[in-house]
Amino acid sequence: MSELRLMKGNEVIAEAAIRCGCDAYFGYPITPQSEVMETLMELRPWETTGMVALQAESEVASINMVYGAASTGKRAMTSSSSPGISLMAEGLSYLAGAELPCLVVNVSRGGPGLGTIQPSQADYFMATKGGGHGDFHLIVLAPSSVQEMHDFVFLAFDLAFKYRNPAMILADGVIGQMMEKVKLLDPRPRRTREEVLRDTGSWAATGKSNRPRNIITSVELDPAKHEKFNQKLQVKYAEMREKEVRYEELLCDDAEYLIAAYGISARIGQKAVELLRAEGVKVGLFRPITLYPFPTVQVAARAKQLKGILCVELSAGQMIEDVRLSVGSSLPVAHFGRNGGVIHSPNEVVEAMRQVFEF
Amino acid sequence: MKEEIIIAGFGGQGVLSMGKILAYSGIMQNQEVTWMPSYGPEMRGGTANVTVILSDDRISSPIVHEFDTAIILNQQSLDKFEPMVKRGGLLLYDPNGITAPPTRTDITVYRTAATAEAAKMGNAKVFNMVVLGSFLKVKPVVKLENVVKGLQKSLPERAHKLIPANEQAILRGMEIAERLTPSC
């Protein structure tokens, strides 16, 4: 029986972590996501499922604790907000380089620097274009509701283990702080030692017994071998691009214009679509759910019928680069968005549509 | 049905919990709900506000800048949110501490002397439930039985003994809602 509750996005991350059989959470307090760890400590999963929850001394330490637990084939995760994710960049690169599955939740806030604790979507580049040194990608999921915050914890772990690659849930302060109705999935038990060995024994550091030793590392000093390893990573990313793209289209069938937006901006964009449709403007919403892999082919396919696309983001324009790469110069692609913690209203989006496309 | 509500007042007046109870009541009658607070330093002792949306259909933006209803519990909030009520919408306020009452004539204005009433009842803590009662009298967007169910669901077991007092406060609030403008 699934259970209905009214929960904050941050709280539901904690609840979903326990329910999806997560083995370990390591984190460091930062607004606007501290409720994730607070909720876990309140729920005390170590007494029920045996999941570990530990407050680390820094984000640098938490991501490396995740690296350690993930090295042993366990389901490990952390959560933070923008400045904390910057500190994790090194760890994320090592996780990707060592091909370790894990979940990192970024409830992002406005930057650069200490910035603001108010919501923002200015971490798109950091999340999708690497977020650390080297040629790597995270799997990036962008929830736009509290329900998706819940569901994507399950999905992110599944994808992370499928591809042996770190996954990120890129949320924002609004999704983290707001409450909505959420249907909680039935708890999955944590995997037993036998199951961990069965699923990850070929690579994880689980203690060498009756097999050659497993070594978790990203170092390779031989350039030829390292190039080969990088090519292998690229093959993996290509497979993700082929198989794991997720997106949502609303009222796109007859659309002449598109609002492209993810996360909270997609919700605001949807309202703008409702307002414009009421005026008779044929506009639809395109919402990338996976930011990496980006729904490139799908945007391009939709673009054929369009007069223009407005990318709505709580940033100075970051996702717009992927939209432009997808559709080329075949039609006008414009940006609208507030930043620094200011949130655009649906009416502002409507106004931007009118100005940009002159209808 | 869709109702976009802002509840605003001082921190400590139970603004956020009133919104939460309203949202939970919506869930009890199978509605979609969102509850979006202002957060951060402004929460610490200053003003607090929360946007609650109840709807039969999927809710698009949890952030709106025009409201069907504004429930106002201090002067700053009245100044800020009176202009943001939709034409024909509802503004409900507690006159306690209000020196410049609302002036708009294109909306329906109700008054609820909830602070005074809660004091009379000898339980200042149920103040926000008196306000909620007044709102539900004017706009019965959720049924009282579902509010009670919502309280049962959202309050920890040890607090369930307080539910009858809350229910009574809601009923009292329903009685004291006082219309100030003619219908429009």
Next chain:
Amino acid sequence: MVAEIIKPENIAYAKSKVLTDAPMHYCPGCSHGTVHKILAEVIEDLGIQDKTIGITPVGCAVLLYSYLDIDWVEAAHGRAPAVATGIKRANPDMHVLAYQGDGDLAAIGTGEIIHACNRGENITVIFINNGIYGMTGGQMAPTTLVGMKTATTPQGRQVDINGYPFKVSEIMAQLPGTSYVTRQAVHTPGAVRQAKKALKKAVEKAYAGKGTSFVEFVATCSSGWKLSPTEANRWMTENMLPFYPLGDLKDN
């Protein structure tokens, strides 16, 4: 034939089964190889090869995983104690050993080691202190002695510019989370025997849940110090050991 000579009854010494056949890449006279050897012996003696996860550092011991036949996790520079924490917390029934040099542990990883020791993580930390960055070419480490010449202190470490050498074990001994803190060396056969005993005790205590075991090895770096192996041993005895005296600092 060699096989005829090497009969079990004739064997006075054998390489530990936990050591692999990979030739070590260390410079002649380097202490790392000897510490690896006794670590392998301790793992073999305790019969914990299947239950041990090691964490390798960034530094000269970065390829340590090539030499000991156990499961390994390569950590980022300085992060081994955090990685070890993650492994041990998620796998409380495993032996977790972190191996770090002085640049790794005492400079970039200061935060991680202090907090892991202060939480009393039930792990063993092996700390190689040779007063220099070996792998990057002999730069100053936090543990470099005053007056000691390095690539970044060509005139010798000066207190007014570079501050003071860092006595890490003394700090770790003060933290309530550590149960065993000892300083050892492997420059003489006697010292090696003593160090092996200490290392074994450290691993046992950490596994028994007593808190963090911290084993410092005062070590040589003949290349970095620009000395021959024998000169390096002598220099260490005359200069390092008076400042970093050997022995247990804490044994609860």
